[in-house]
Amino acid sequence: MSVKKAIWAIDLLMENKQKVKAGMLDPEKPWNCREDCVTSLVRTEVNNLQNDVEWLQAIKRQLLPEQHRTKIVCRHPKKDHDIDPDGRKYCMNCNANL
Numbered sequence: 736m737s738v739k740k741a742i743w744a745i746d747l748l749m750e751n752k753q754k755v756k757a758g759m760l761d762p763e764k765p766w767n768c769r770e771d772c773v774t775s776l777v778r779t780e781v782n783n784l785q786n787d788v789e790w791l792q793a794i795k796r797q798l799l800p801e802q803h804r805t806k807i808v809c810r811h812p813k814k815d816h817d818i819d820p821d822g823r824k825y826c827m828n829c830n831a832n833l
């Protein structure tokens with residue numbers, strides 16, 4: 736998996752977890768209109784989702800500097816090279832800026 740694809744997957748995972756979390760926190764949902772064991776279960780799950788998002792952000796931060804390191808060592812063939820929407824040349828395989 737290239738760094739770019741890994742970051743794409745992490746972003747997608749974070750987005751999904753934040754959507755689920757927002758749904759659970761919706762004040763209109765029946766579990767937020769009362770106080771019982773379901774409410775505390777939902778709160779626990781919301782905290783778990785938030786922790787997951789923070790872990791994913793930490794992993795993403797570790798991947799980002801890798802993109803810059805690969806700038807020097809990209810040895811992929813020209814067919815892997817492309818131009819991003821901002822007009823910069825990059826490698827589709829390792830995401831290095833060229």
Ligand SMILES: [Zn+2]
Nearest residue numbers: 809811826829
């Ligand atoms: Zn490359």
